[in-house]
Amino acid sequence: MSSTKLTRRRLLGRSLALGCSLAASPLMAPVTMASAPWDNRLVVIILRGGMDGLDVVRPYGAAEFADLRGADVAASAGKDDLDGYFALNPALNGLRLLWQAGELGFAHAVSTPYRDKRSHFDGQDILEAGTGQDSLGRIRDGWLNRMLQVVPGIEANTAFAIGRSDMLLTRGSAPVANWSPDAALVLSPQAHLLMEHVMHEDPLFRDATVEAIALSQSSLEIAAGEDGYVYETGDMQNAMQDNMREARRGGRPENIARFAAEQLRKDTRIAAFSLNGFDTHARQNRALPRALRDLEAATTALRDGLGDVWGKTAVVAMTEFGRTAKLNGTGGTDHGTGGVMVLAGGALNGGKVVADWPGLKEVELYKRRDLMPTRDVRAHVGWIMRHLFGLDQRVLETSVFPGMEMGHDPGLIL
Numbered sequence: 001m002s003s004t005k006l007t008r009r010r011l012l013g014r015s016l017a018l019g020c021s022l023a024a025s026p027l028m029a030p031v032t033m034a035s036a037p038w039d040n041r042l043v044v045i046i047l048r049g050g051m052d053g054l055d056v057v058r059p060y061g062a063a064e065f066a067d068l069r070g071a072d073v074a075a076s077a078g079k080d081d082l083d084g085y086f087a088l089n090p091a092l093n094g095l096r097l098l099w100q101a102g103e104l105g106f107a108h109a110v111s112t113p114y115r116d117k118r119s120h121f122d123g124q125d126i127l128e129a130g131t132g133q134d135s136l137g138r139i140r141d142g143w144l145n146r147m148l149q150v151v152p153g154i155e156a157n158t159a160f161a162i163g164r165s166d167m168l169l170t171r172g173s174a175p176v177a178n179w180s181p182d183a184a185l186v187l188s189p190q191a192h193l194l195m196e197h198v199m200h201e202d203p204l205f206r207d208a209t210v211e212a213i214a215l216s217q218s219s220l221e222i223a224a225g226e227d228g229y230v231y232e233t234g235d236m237q238n239a240m241q242d243n244m245r246e247a248r249r250g251g252r253p254e255n256i257a258r259f260a261a262e263q264l265r266k267d268t269r270i271a272a273f274s275l276n277g278f279d280t281h282a283r284q285n286r287a288l289p290r291a292l293r294d295l296e297a298a299t300t301a302l303r304d305g306l307g308d309v310w311g312k313t314a315v316v317a318m319t320e321f322g323r324t325a326k327l328n329g330t331g332g333t334d335h336g337t338g339g340v341m342v343l344a345g346g347a348l349n350g351g352k353v354v355a356d357w358p359g360l361k362e363v364e365l366y367k368r369r370d371l372m373p374t375r376d377v378r379a380h381v382g383w384i385m386r387h388l389f390g391l392d393q394r395v396l397e398t399s400v401f402p403g404m405e406m407g408h409d410p411g412l413i414l
Contacts, residue, residue, distance in 0.1 A: 036269040041313040049278030051319040053340030061085035064360040091289035105350035107341040111373035118335035123320030128169035145172030159270035181251035257298040261305025282330035311346035338371030387413035
């Protein structure tokens with residue numbers, strides 16, 4: 001086979017043959033980068049699918065729990081006890097040392113204002129918008145972005161939205177940086193030299209390429225090559241395939257969390273990303289542990305990656321709604337109402353389950369089927385931001401979470 005010398009024009013012309021388009025190419029992915037007047041950090045994790053709070057933090061001390069979830073689950077929960085009434089799902093036992101250190105906690109029997117319709121899409125919109133149910137169809141921005149809007153001097157890398165899709169949570173007029181694991185450029189020295197060779201005659205395209213590499217990699221060793229090397233089309237194809245494999249690996253929860261930690265050690269103060277897998281209509285005893293292990297892996301990666309900054313950090317994991325109190329006929333649970341928030345970080349006043357506990361008797365359940373929500377997730381997040389960032393309570397209740405009353409301080413932050 002004869003060698004084919006690659007130029008920029010030939011590279012672009014062969015993009016379809018290489019199995020990618022400019023619109024989907026990591027080189028063309030929008031990655032924008034901005035400091036804040038505070039030193040604390042906040043990480044928000046959206047748990048998509050409706051996480052079952054009664055299985056994550058099990059109220060085994062309630063007599064009704066065995067009837068709702070099975071005598072075997074209730075009997076075994078004692079060995080995973082947290083406080084004499086609640087027990088931790090065994091899939092999260094890797095975080096128990098955080099609990100013992102006061103760096104893990106939970107807020108139980110919580111929900112957004114969303115009620116009854118039980119749509120994942122609407123529930124997630126309400127969760128990320130931070131508004132009431134009456135705003136459905138009119139949602140334009142997210143509560144995390146509105147929080148940034150009320151703070152002067154915010155720059156683009158103050159907050160990072162991490163993932164493959166746009167998050168309503170961070171959408172709005174305040175600048176927010178976006179990074180997708182699909183945009184990760186993990187180039188070998190040979191691939192890097194190839195890019196330089198192809199782009200060197202086009203300063204604009206070359207500079208954009210260099211910027212994309214710089215934003216996608218925390219450190220990049222620039223290697224020098226020999227002039228006059230003739231590259232083959234297969235060189236570029238192999239480099240792209242290698243990069244795609246690395247990008248897929250970059251989408252793992254622990255790798256997303258490591259990227260977030262890396263940014264939070266610098267000027268970034270807020271990071272947000274989502275985890276999937278919490279829609280457990282059947283065989284919940286198999287499906288939920290897989291999703292919880294992802295949450296555990298992400299939390300552990302954040303703690304390890306943040307180092308000393310962990311002591312200034314609060315992690316808030318929240319879901320669009322809880323699930324039914326009673327198991328269904330397939331060993332799963334259906335869309336419900338009240339659920340649980342998972343909280344972590346060195347700034348957390350943890351080691352406790354915060355709950356205005358409603359009880360599990362049938363008359364105490366919401367519509368006799370769901371855990372009754374007794375606190376608004378927005379109130380808990382509001383108090384966390386009040387203490388982390390010093391934001392005024394009135395601003396939180398009117399601008400960040402319009403129409404929300406924060407109520408009493410649950411003392412979630414040291």
